[in-house]
Amino acid sequence: xxxxxxxVEDATTIWGGGNAPLNASYGKLMMWFFLxxxxxxxxxxxxxxxxxxxxxxxxxxxVEDFVxxxxxxxxxxxxxxxxxxxxxxxxxxxxxxxxxxxxxxxSVTMVLAVEAGHRMDKKDVTxxxxxxxxxxxxxxSCQAWEWSHFIHGTDEGGLMPDGxxxxxxxxxQNQYGPPLFADLFxxxxxxxxxxxxxxxxxxxxIFYQAAVGVFERRGHYEMVExxxxxxxxxxxxxxxxxxxxxxx
Amino acid sequence: MAQLDEAxxxxxxxxxxxxxxxxxxxxxxxxxxxxxxxxxxxxxxxGPLLYFTFVALTLVKAFYIVAEFMHLKGEVKVLIWSILIxxxxxxxxxxxxxxxxSSIFDLKF
Numbered sequence: 368x369x370x371x372x373x374x375v376e377d378a379t380t381i382w383g384g385g386n387a388p389l390n391a392s393y394g395k396l397m398m399w400f401f402l403x404x405x406x407x408x409x410x411x412x413x414x415x416x417x418x419x420x421x422x423x424x425x426x427x428x429x430v431e432d433f434v435x436x437x438x439x440x441x442x443x444x445x446x447x448x449x450x451x452x453x454x455x456x457x458x459x460x461x462x463x464x465x466x467x468x469x470x471x472x473x474s475v476t477m478v479l480a481v482e483a484g485h486r487m488d489k490k491d492v493t494x495x496x497x498x499x500x501x502x503x504x505x506x507x508s509c510q511a512w513e514w515s516h517f518i519h520g521t522d523e524g525g526l527m528p529d530g531x532x533x534x535x536x537x538x539x540q541n542q543y544g545p546p547l548f549a550d551l552f553x554x555x556x557x558x559x560x561x562x563x564x565x566x567x568x569x570x571x572x573i574f575y576q577a578a579v580g581v582f583e584r585r586g587h588y589e590m591v592e593x594x595x596x597x598x599x600x601x602x603x604x605x606x607x608x609x610x611x612x613x614x615x
Numbered sequence: 616m617a618q619l620d621e622a623x624x625x626x627x628x629x630x631x632x633x634x635x636x637x638x639x640x641x642x643x644x645x646x647x648x649x650x651x652x653x654x655x656x657x658x659x660x661x662g663p664l665l666y667f668t669f670v671a672l673t674l675v676k677a678f679y680i681v682a683e684f685m686h687l688k689g690e691v692k693v694l695i696w697s698i699l700i701x702x703x704x705x706x707x708x709x710x711x712x713x714x715x716x717s718s719i720f721d722l723k724f
Contacts, residue, residue: 388691388693389691390691390694396694399694403701403702406702406705411708414713415712417716418719419716420716421717422716422717422720424720424724430661460653464649464650464653467649471646471649475638482634486628487627487628488627488630489625596685599680599685606676606677606680607673607677609652610670614652615669
């Protein structure tokens with residue numbers, strides 16, 4: 368963290384630079400504003416989902432009798448009800464719930480790494496960064512499985528408008544409902560997954576630099592804090608994706 | 616070599632256990648709120664009440680992540696507002712595009 372000078376500036380020199388009115392370093396401020404712009408991007412994606420969903424008929428029967436159809440928007444919990452190793456068992460949202468817990472846990476290990484950085488504790492920073500990496504990689508692996516399941520489909524498949532049976536989903540055909548549902552799934556969770564992937568790369572860089580003592584020589588661990596902001600943001604976005612894509 | 620010797624003398628400050636416990640507590644809150652959302656998806660019938668609850672609980676989680684984990688709470692007021700106020704555009708986009716969506720629905724069906 369930058370040490371702020373408490374030198375009294377008079378009105379004529381305050382515009383001359385050399386002070387930090389927001390009490391945060393340049394890099395941290397830029398990370399905040401980048402995240403704000405990224406929040407706009409994700410909002411646009413999720414709100415587009417709402418727009419497209421609102422422009423399709425909703426399924427209006429009983430939830431128990433729900434079947435996949437090209438005529439109406441699917442109930443997400445009926446689409447995402449598979450769990451690895453439990454083939455054919457319907458467990459709505461269980462796997463996504465596990466993924467959410469993994470991301471929350473990797474977020475807390477990240478904040479513990481930041482805390483250790485404030486104490487100049489190299490050993491703890493490396494330890495918690497390593498756990499954060501494990502969480503991020505676990506999340507990405509879960510997502511890979513979920514995508515694979517979504518793409519390959521269920522045993523029954525779904526009836527297409529031309530009368531054929533199609534299994535799974537791609538960008539033009541989708542057994543679970545309108546093709547746009549699959550497109551939005553790929554775009555929204557894919558864009559988030561790519562953020563997680565970049566986050567894992569950045570976390571690895573920070574882990575490595577902390578381990579070899581770059582930050583210790585520099586005298587502060589602010590890079591951990593900046594990358595931490597990004598990593599928490601990825602968790603924050605997942606909280607919204609979980610609600611608006613999977614729950615509602 | 617002199618640099619390495621210097622590096623090894625960096626003083627590690629003691630752990631503030633209270634602060635660390637506080638971080639774990641927030642992680643606990645986030646996990647519990649997620650568990651509640653998960654349970655409600657099974658218990659409550661699908662409808663506006665359930666959706667409203669989901670959105671409210673999501674905002675609770677978002678508050679804890681941004682305020683505590685990202686530590687926006689501890690920044691100066693100007694920084695807090697310069698991050699929060701622009702999100703007003705998101706609210707505008709929600710209203711605009713949901714209206715647009717129902718209009719497309721009326722044209723199609």
